[in-house]
Amino acid sequence: MVLTLTEILKILLLVLLVVCAVSVNLTKSLLQAVIIFLSYSSVMCILWVLMESPDLAITEAAVGAGISGTLFLLTLRRLRAVDDIEEGGEDGK
Amino acid sequence: MNKSRFLSWLYGETDVMEDILELDETSDESREQLKREKRRLRRELLRSGRAKKVIGAETKGFYALYHVVAVVSCIMLIGVLLFAVANLPRYGEENPETTEMVARYVEKGVEETGADNIVAGMILDYRAFDTLGESHVLFTALICVTILLRLDRKNMRKTYEDYYAIRGERFHDISREAIMRNVAAVLVPCIFVFGIYVLLNGQNGPGGGFSGGAVMGAAMIIFSAAFGFDKADRVFSKRLGAWVTFAALSFYSAAKGYVFFTGANHLENHIPKGTPGAILSGGLILPLDIAVGMVVAFTMYGFYNLFMRGK
Numbered sequence: 001m002v003l004t005l006t007e008i009l010k011i012l013l014l015v016l017l018v019v020c021a022v023s024v025n026l027t028k029s030l031l032q033a034v035i036i037f038l039s040y041s042s043v044m045c046i047l048w049v050l051m052e053s054p055d056l057a058i059t060e061a062a063v064g065a066g067i068s069g070t071l072f073l074l075t076l077r078r079l080r081a082v083d084d085i086e087e088g089g090e091d092g093k
Numbered sequence: 094m095n096k097s098r099f100l101s102w103l104y105g106e107t108d109v110m111e112d113i114l115e116l117d118e119t120s121d122e123s124r125e126q127l128k129r130e131k132r133r134l135r136r137e138l139l140r141s142g143r144a145k146k147v148i149g150a151e152t153k154g155f156y157a158l159y160h161v162v163a164v165v166s167c168i169m170l171i172g173v174l175l176f177a178v179a180n181l182p183r184y185g186e187e188n189p190e191t192t193e194m195v196a197r198y199v200e201k202g203v204e205e206t207g208a209d210n211i212v213a214g215m216i217l218d219y220r221a222f223d224t225l226g227e228s229h230v231l232f233t234a235l236i237c238v239t240i241l242l243r244l245d246r247k248n249m250r251k252t253y254e255d256y257y258a259i260r261g262e263r264f265h266d267i268s269r270e271a272i273m274r275n276v277a278a279v280l281v282p283c284i285f286v287f288g289i290y291v292l293l294n295g296q297n298g299p300g301g302g303f304s305g306g307a308v309m310g311a312a313m314i315i316f317s318a319a320f321g322f323d324k325a326d327r328v329f330s331k332r333l334g335a336w337v338t339f340a341a342l343s344f345y346s347a348a349k350g351y352v353f354f355t356g357a358n359h360l361e362n363h364i365p366k367g368t369p370g371a372i373l374s375g376g377l378i379l380p381l382d383i384a385v386g387m388v389v390a391f392t393m394y395g396f397y398n399l400f401m402r403g404k
């Protein structure tokens with residue numbers, strides 16, 4: 001079986017997707033979890049393009065990687081989970 | 094009540110009950126004292142052994158009930174879902190309801206809807222009532238967030254300083270940073286134009302109401318983050334958002350609401366479909382796309398705005 005370049009890329013991205021999904025659950029810091037979740041959305045966006053549905057890719061990029069990330073971060077600030085970002089010492093308290 | 098006062102109440106500018114309802118005038122200090130007193134009494138009560146036993150028994154009973162209710166409602170939900178799944182046709186089985194419809198959509202979609210993008214033809218023509226429900230779900234979500242988070246005009250934060258002053262925190266004003274401002278000045282117009290392109294081109298290429306509206310909402314969020322609330326309020330005020338959302342939703346309901354009574358059968362369409370591929374094609378699809386896009390854009394911006402400066 002000979003894999004084309006696109007198929008190899010697809011498999012790599014799918015593996016990355018699983019890694020992202022698992023590591024969101026394993027991260028202790030809420031801020032890191034949000035950032036990993038955003039990268040999950042970005043990977044999913046590329047996968048939508050490879051699966052030939054560009055309209056879903058546009059929506060995923062705007063909603064998944066953009067707006068929901070903003071809302072998550074604002075919620076974290078409201079929960080005072082990211083208060084110490086500026087000092088570089090975010091310990092997810 | 095005179096009319097202007099009623100109107101100003103309608104727009105949420107004044108509170109009619111302001112002088113009628115009694116306000117709690119106790120100062121912060123005495124309230125603190127009361128709280129401390131309450132805590133002390135509670136501690137004393139807990140220290141006596143008998144009270145501890147009584148309270149423990151009460152809470153234990155309550156938590157047992159809590160667990161029982163949680164388990165029962167979970168089992169009922171699982172039962173309903175499994176029942177629904179059991180009634181679905183088996184995967185890959187011949188099923189006229191699905192296979193015939195798909196064949197019809199793919200073969201006759203372009204001819205019947207006048208849209209090159211078959212997905213837009215499906216979601217805004219054949220299944221337009223699904224999208225009608227979706228836009229109303231978004232609107233309802235925005236209303237719920239508004240009810241939970243909105244502050245009246247007196248307490249509304251105009252700037253980031255206000256926000257942090259109220260919460261007593263240090264503040265870091267991102268809209269003062271040169272990088273943010275200059276990048277946004279270049280990026281925001283480009284993102285807006287791309288969003289409008291995606292919105293208007295929904296019937297011919299990838300895109301449509303939801304994606305275009307989401308891109309435009311993101312552009313509005315970046316504008317607000319980079320230039321501050323006071324400038325953003327001048328362009329996208331809350332009243333403008335409310336009116337645009339209301340107009341878009343009522344246009345959509347007027348155009349497609351009747352399908353709930355005809356059983357999803359469409360009335361005869363008298364709007365010319367145009368040539369597939371042109372911008373003005375697809376009959377009602379383009380106006381419906383614009384309506385959905387407006388609702389999505391203002392909902393996204395409204396979420397950001399309320400999360401940022403609300404309660």
